[in-house]
Amino acid sequence: MIILDYETRSKVDLPASGLHVYASDFSTDIICLFMYDTDDDTSCGFLMPKCMPMVWRMKLKAATLVGAMNAAFDREIHDLIGVPDYSFPEIPDYKWYCIAAQCRVNALPSNLDDAARAAKVPNKKSQRGKQLIKLLSIPQEDGTFMESLDLRKEMLEYCKSDVIATVDLWRATRSMTQVEHNDWLINERMNTRGVKIDRDLALAATKYAAAEQSEIGAKLTALTDGLITKPTQYQRIKEYILGSMEDDENDRKLLKLMTTHKNDHKKLSLDRDIRESIITSIDADNLHLFEDVEDLIRLLHDASASSVAKFGKMLTMADPEDDRVRGAFIHAGAAQTHRFSSKGLQLHNMKRNCYDSEEAIAMKEVMMRNEPVPDVMQSLSKLLRPALVPDKGNKYVVGDWSAIEARALPWLSGDVRAERKLNMFRRGIDVYIEAAKDLGLGERQVGKVAELALGYGGAVGAFASMAKNYGVIKPDYEVKKIVVSWRNANPWAATFWHSLESAAKKAVRARGTKSFKAGKVVYTFAPNLLGGTLICVLPDGTGIQYPFCSIEHSDRGDNLVCLKAGIKPKAGDTSKHHWGVVRLWGGLLSENVTQAFCAALLRDKLRDCDWLDLPVVAHVHDEIILETAEIYAYRDKKLLKEVMESVPEYAQGLPLKADPIILDRYGNH
DNA sequence: TGCGGCGGCGCC
DNA sequence: AAAGGGCGCCGCCGCA
Numbered sequence: 001m002i003i004l005d006y007e008t009r010s011k012v013d014l015p016a017s018g019l020h021v022y023a024s025d026f027s028t029d030i031i032c033l034f035m036y037d038t039d040d041d042t043s044c045g046f047l048m049p050k051c052m053p054m055v056w057r058m059k060l061k062a063a064t065l066v067g068a069m070n071a072a073f074d075r076e077i078h079d080l081i082g083v084p085d086y087s088f089p090e091i092p093d094y095k096w097y098c099i100a101a102q103c104r105v106n107a108l109p110s111n112l113d114d115a116a117r118a119a120k121v122p123n124k125k126s127q128r129g130k131q132l133i134k135l136l137s138i139p140q141e142d143g144t145f146m147e148s149l150d151l152r153k154e155m156l157e158y159c160k161s162d163v164i165a166t167v168d169l170w171r172a173t174r175s176m177t178q179v180e181h182n183d184w185l186i187n188e189r190m191n192t193r194g195v196k197i198d199r200d201l202a203l204a205a206t207k208y209a210a211a212e213q214s215e216i217g218a219k220l221t222a223l224t225d226g227l228i229t230k231p232t233q234y235q236r237i238k239e240y241i242l243g244s245m246e247d248d249e250n251d252r253k254l255l256k257l258m259t260t261h262k263n264d265h266k267k268l269s270l271d272r273d274i275r276e277s278i279i280t281s282i283d284a285d286n287l288h289l290f291e292d293v294e295d296l297i298r299l300l301h302d303a304s305a306s307s308v309a310k311f312g313k314m315l316t317m318a319d320p321e322d323d324r325v326r327g328a329f330i331h332a333g334a335a336q337t338h339r340f341s342s343k344g345l346q347l348h349n350m351k352r353n354c355y356d357s358e359e360a361i362a363m364k365e366v367m368m369r370n371e372p373v374p375d376v377m378q379s380l381s382k383l384l385r386p387a388l389v390p391d392k393g394n395k396y397v398v399g400d401w402s403a404i405e406a407r408a409l410p411w412l413s414g415d416v417r418a419e420r421k422l423n424m425f426r427r428g429i430d431v432y433i434e435a436a437k438d439l440g441l442g443e444r445q446v447g448k449v450a451e452l453a454l455g456y457g458g459a460v461g462a463f464a465s466m467a468k469n470y471g472v473i474k475p476d477y478e479v480k481k482i483v484v485s486w487r488n489a490n491p492w493a494a495t496f497w498h499s500l501e502s503a504a505k506k507a508v509r510a511r512g513t514k515s516f517k518a519g520k521v522v523y524t525f526a527p528n529l530l531g532g533t534l535i536c537v538l539p540d541g542t543g544i545q546y547p548f549c550s551i552e553h554s555d556r557g558d559n560l561v562c563l564k565a566g567i568k569p570k571a572g573d574t575s576k577h578h579w580g581v582v583r584l585w586g587g588l589l590s591e592n593v594t595q596a597f598c599a600a601l602l603r604d605k606l607r608d609c610d611w612l613d614l615p616v617v618a619h620v621h622d623e624i625i626l627e628t629a630e631i632y633a634y635r636d637k638k639l640l641k642e643v644m645e646s647v648p649e650y651a652q653g654l655p656l657k658a659d660p661i662i663l664d665r666y667g668n669h
Numbered sequence: 670t671g672c673g674g675c676g677g678c679g680c681c
Numbered sequence: 682a683a684a685g686g687g688c689g690c691c692g693c694c695g696c697a
Contacts, residue, residue, distance in 0.1 A: 230692085230693090232691080232692050232693065233692090233693065233694095234692090234693075235693070235694070236693090309690075309691055309692090310690085310691095313690080313691095333687095333688070333689090334687055334688060336686085336687065336688095337686090337687060337688095339687065339688075340688095341687085341688050341689070342688080342689070343689065343690090344689095344690095345690095346688085346689050346690060348688065348689075349688080349689070349690085453685075454685095455685095456684095456685060456686075457683090457684065457685080458684070458685045458686095459683075459684070459685095461683095461684075461685075462684080462685050465685075466685090556682070557682090566687090566688090583684090585683085585684070587683095587684065587685070587686090588684085588685080588686070591685070591686055591687080592686085592687090595686080595687060621687090621688095
C-alpha cells in the first residue's frame with residue numbers, strides 16, 4: 001500500500017462547502033504531497049509544482065491500494081487536480097482505502113490526532129500544523145495566498161509527520177476486511193451521486209427565516225430591555241429568569257421544572273420539553289409567572305427551530321452545477337456500532353414532521369410571491385425534507401423497515417421464549433396492543449412506549465423519557481409496575497442482557513483462547529490488538545470491537561470497561577485511563593448488538609442495491625432512498641421491497657417488512 | 670480573533 | 682445496584 005497525504009489551498013471554505021465543491025473549485029491547488037510505501041518503508045515528499053519522481057510515479061501506478069486518512073479527500077484532490085493539472089498517474093476508485101474508516105471499525109476516533117492519542121501511537125503536536133494551514137491554505141485578507149517557500153517546506157514536514165502517524169495507526173489497528181472495504185467503496189459511490197436540493201425553495205426559506213429571526217430578536221430586545229437579543233442566548237435567558245425570581249412558591253415550582261440531572265449533578269435547562277411542561281403548568285393554572293417571563297418562554301417556544309439553519313447549509317454545500325450535495329455519509333461513522341453517520345448536510349436528523357410534496361409546492365409559491373407565512377419557523381422546519389428533490393425526470397423510491405430493532409433484538413436473543421414476539425411480527429399482529437395487554441392495560445400508546453423504551457435494560461427513567469415523546473403520563477409507582485410487567489412478559493430480554501455481559505466477561509478472562517456465545521452473537525478477545533480488544537461477532541460474520549477492554553474489580557463486583565471513542569480526555573490528562581471509558585453492562589451490549597446487526601443488514605442490502613444498479617442516494621439507518629428514472633420507479637419500488645424483505649441465510653427466522661413508496665420530494669411516510 | 674466546551678435541536 | 686444509546690450541527694460563551 002502507498003499511504004499518502006495531500007496538503008492543499010483554496011478560496012473555498014472546506015467545512016462550509018464540503019469536499020466536492022472544494023476540490024472542484026478552480027482556486028483549489030496542491031501545496032504538497034507526501035507518500036509512504038508500506039512494502040519497503042521508503043517515502044517521498046515534494047512541493048508542487050515540481051514533478052513527481054519517476055520511481056514514485058511507477059510505485060503509485062503499481063500500488064495494490066492507496067491509503068489515506070479520509071481517503072475521499074485525497075482521492076478527489078488527486079482526481080480533480082493531481083491527474084489533470086500535474087499528470088499524476090490515474091488511480092482507479094477501487095484502489096483507494098480509507099485509514100480513518102479503518103480506525104472507526106476498530107472503534108477508534110476518526111481524526112488523526114485523536115486516533116493516534118487513543119491508540120497510543122506517537123504523533124507530534126499538531127498545533128503548528130493548524131497554524132500552517134491558516135497561513136498557507138486559506139486566503140489572506142486581500143484574497144491572495146501567502147507565497148513562502150520556507151513555510152511550504154515546513155508544511156511538507158508537517159505533512160510527512162502526519163503520514164508517519166497514519167502509517168503507525170494503520171499498523172496498530174486491524175485492516176478493514178474485503179467486505180468492509182467494499183462497503184466503504186459502495187458508500188463512496190453513493191456520496192459521489194449526491195442528493196439534489198431545491199435551491200429556490202432553500203433560498204426562499206433562508207430569506208423568511210432571517211426576517212423572522214430579526215423580528216423575534218426585536219421582540220426579545222423590547223421585552224427584556226436589551227438584555228436578550230436572540231432566542232439562542234440560553235445563558236442570558238436563564239439569568240434573566242433567575243433574576244426575576246423572589247423565591248415564592250411559583251418560583252420554586254418553576255425552578256423545579258427547570259432542574260435536570262446530568263452526570264449526577266443538577267443543572268438548569270430551558271429546552272423544549274421543559275418549556276412545554278412550564279407552558280402546560282401555566283395553562284392549567286398551576287403556575288403563575290410575571291408577564292414578561294411568561295412572554296419570554298412562549299416567545300422562545302415559537303422561535304426555536306434551529307433546524308432551519310440546514311437550508312443555509314444546503315445552499316453552501318450544493319454543487320452550483322447541478323444543485324447536488326455530495327459526501328454526506330460516513331461509513332461506520334458510529335465507531336461503537338458501525339452504523340453510518342452523516343456529516344456536512346446532516347441527513348440523519350431531518351425533522352420528521354413535514355409537508356408532503358403538494359403542500360411544499362404551495363408553500364414555495366407563497367414564499368415566491370412574498371406573501372406572509374403563519375408560524376414561520378415551525379412552517380419552515382416542515383419544508384426541510386421536501387427541500388430534497390429528485391432530478392428532473394426522476395422519482396424517489398423510499399423504503400423503510402418496519403420496527404427493525406424491535407424485531408432484531410428478540411431474534412438476536414435466540415431464546416425460544418422470544419418466538420412469541422417474533423410470531424406477532426410474522427403474522428402482522430399489532431405488538432403494541434399485545435404489549436399493552438401484557439401490562440394489564442388497554443392503552444396502545446403505553447404498550448408502544450414500553451416496547452420502545454424497555455428493550456435495552458432501561459427502567460423507569462427510560463420509560464419516562466420515551467413517554468414524554470408520546471404524551472403518555474403515568475405516576476412513578478405505576479411506571480415501576482409497568483417495567484416489572486414488561487420484563488415478566490418478555491423474559492428473554494433480561495436473560496439476553498445477562499448472558500451478553502457474562503459471555504463478554506468470560507471472553508476477556510479467556511484472553512483469546514476461547515469464544516463465548518450469547519444468543520446469536522459470539523464474543524472473543526484479541527489480546528494483542530489495541531490494549532486488548534473484545535470482539536463481538538455478529539450473525540453475518542462481521543464484528544464490532546471494544547478496544548482497551550478490561551475487567552476492573554470493585555467491592556460491588558467486576559466491571560467490564562473499554563475505551564469509548566466519543567469521550568475525549570482533556571489535553572494533558574494523565575489519569576489512569578488515557579482515554580474516556582465506558583462500562584459495558586448488559587443493557588448497553590444488547591443495544592450495541594442490535595444497532596450493529598441492523599447496520600450490518602443495511603450494508604448487506606446496499607450491496608444488493610449496488611449489484612442491481614438501484615441508485616441509492618441516501619439512507620437513514622432503517623430506510624433506503626433511491627433516486628430513479630420515473631419510467632423505472634414502479635419496477636424499482638418492487639425491487640427495493642424484494643431486496644429489503646429477503647432474509648439472508650445468516651438471518652433465518654428474522655421477520656423483515658418494508659413497503660417502499662414513490663415520492664416527488666423527500667418526506668415522512 | 671479563534672477555538673473548544675456546552676447547551677440545545679433533531680433523528681433512528 | 683442501577684442504568685437509554687448511537688450520531689452531528691448550530692450558536693453562544695469564556696478562555697487563550
